[in-house]
Amino acid sequence: MSLNLSVTAVVPAAGIGTRMQADIPKQYLEIAGKTILEHTLDALMAHPLVNHIIIAAHPDDNILPTLPFYKKSWLTVVKGGAERAQSVLNAVSTLPETAWALVHDAARPCLSTEDIGKLLTLINDQSVAGGILATPVRDTMKRAHPTKKQIVSHTESRESLWHALTPQLFRAGALTHAIQAGLTSGVLITDEASAMEAVGHQVKLVAGNPANIKITHPEDLPLAAFYLSQLANTHKE
Ligand SMILES: Nc1ccn([C@@H]2O[C@H](COP(=O)(O)OP(=O)(O)OP(=O)(O)O)[C@@H](O)[C@H]2O)c(=O)n1
Numbered sequence: 001m002s003l004n005l006s007v008t009a010v011v012p013a014a015g016i017g018t019r020m021q022a023d024i025p026k027q028y029l030e031i032a033g034k035t036i037l038e039h040t041l042d043a044l045m046a047h048p049l050v051n052h053i054i055i056a057a058h059p060d061d062n063i064l065p066t067l068p069f070y071k072k073s074w075l076t077v078v079k080g081g082a083e084r085a086q087s088v089l090n091a092v093s094t095l096p097e098t099a100w101a102l103v104h105d106a107a108r109p110c111l112s113t114e115d116i117g118k119l120l121t122l123i124n125d126q127s128v129a130g131g132i133l134a135t136p137v138r139d140t141m142k143r144a145h146p147t148k149k150q151i152v153s154h155t156e157s158r159e160s161l162w163h164a165l166t167p168q169l170f171r172a173g174a175l176t177h178a179i180q181a182g183l184t185s186g187v188l189i190t191d192e193a194s195a196m197e198a199v200g201h202q203v204k205l206v207a208g209n210p211a212n213i214k215i216t217h218p219e220d221l222p223l224a225a226f227y228l229s230q231l232a233n234t235h236k237e
């Protein structure tokens, strides 16, 4: 892949972390002396093809401007929206249509450079509009009964079932149009791929490291700390 290619990372970071039950948004909780957001930005910038980052931040975010990287030339900050999809749209719509947008949750700091590289190989794959890091489901999947709380209705087939992770890689123009169409039509957009799928694009699943967890609940913090320590060890080798 030619190194003169450049990729812009888009980091939705405008959430308030309700499920984390912390007194600050979870992306600003610290692990090993750095905020989760700083770990995430470090992971993205570690890949040589990623040379700019757009963060979508909450309009009332008064922590972001205090962080060391805030004035860096490789960073742009845009206003986040009420939903993740709007935050991503506010960022990706500022890019040239043909630019590659690597969309990655601020809450996923345990991202390896190797996994970024695996996803970026899709830039040379003309058969798909882009793709996502994902991991095959390991557990048997149960569908709960819609009205009987936590009673099993039936077992879902886990055949060809994957957990969608991030980053998710698409061209900015196609992704902008897909999210706009989804928000207009009321399609549920919980990730970039769902918007792209809804307008008929082919999306590739790229097997990624299951350590790339999304920090969501309090019990995710020590697990993320462990995975980050493992990543730090691999960087030292
Ligand atoms: N309106 C929103 C909502 C979420 N996000 C971002 O999208 C990522 C994944 O969202 P999630 O894990 O749900 O984060 P929160 O919305 O903060 O968590 P919660 O749902 O528990 O409030 C996070 O990095 C979050 O900051 C965003 O940019 N804009």
Ligand SMILES: C[C@](O)(CO)[C@H](O)COP(=O)(O)O
Pocket (backbone or CB within 6 Å): 084, 105, 163, 164, 165, 166, 190, 191, 192, 214
């Ligand atoms: C984008 C995502 O991380 C892929 O699994 C997930 O959909 C985000 O969901 P959330 O409810 O906004 O955390």
